[in-house]
Amino acid sequence: MHALHRGLIGATTALAATVPMAAGVSAHATVKLDDPSALFEPCYQSVTVSNDGAFAVAFTVRAENSEPYSTEWTSYFGRSEARTLDAGDVGVGEYAPVHVEAVAAFGSPFRSRDFAFCRNGRTKLIEAKGTAANPWFEDR
Structure with a gap:
């Protein structure tokens, strides 16, 4: 036996x-479990929404942990304009998952995929596209 x-x-x-x-x-592939950044690549410190659409747009950066946190919404801004928010203003710690919520004036809301926040100076880009009748957002 x-x-x-x-x-x-x-x-x-x-x-x-x-x-x-x-x-x-x-x-030889390894993941360092003692390095949280290895699990959340890429991570970003700020978010820029660039409005390439024919409508006004506003957005916020949001985290939903045990309590939801979010930055203040930007004011609506028009075509060929952009706004940037620091995800650190959300009030969550390093490598916490956050996402962007945006809305086109008279349009549908948008929610980006989750990404990690970290204080590294990198900026995530989201582009607003389309028309007021058919707005969409491209999560870059």
Whole structure:
């Protein structure tokens, strides 16, 4: 019985050693779990919404943890204008998930994909496009 058990453990170990290569994953690929930034790449400090659409737009940066936090909404701004908000003003810690909520005047609301906040000076770009009858946002 012990020989069978040792044989199964050896076969399982050998199989586990080949799985990363079979899946196309390098045996040298590692993720540092003590480095939160490795789990949330890329992360951004601020968000710019550029209005390339034929309508007015306003936006906020929001985090929804146990309590929702958000920056003040920008005032509506028109075509060929842009506004930037520092996601640090949301009041959450480093690497917290945040997103952008935007609204076109007389249009549908938009919510970006979540991204991580970190104080690194990088700026996330979102472009407002379309017309007042058909507005959309492109999350870059």
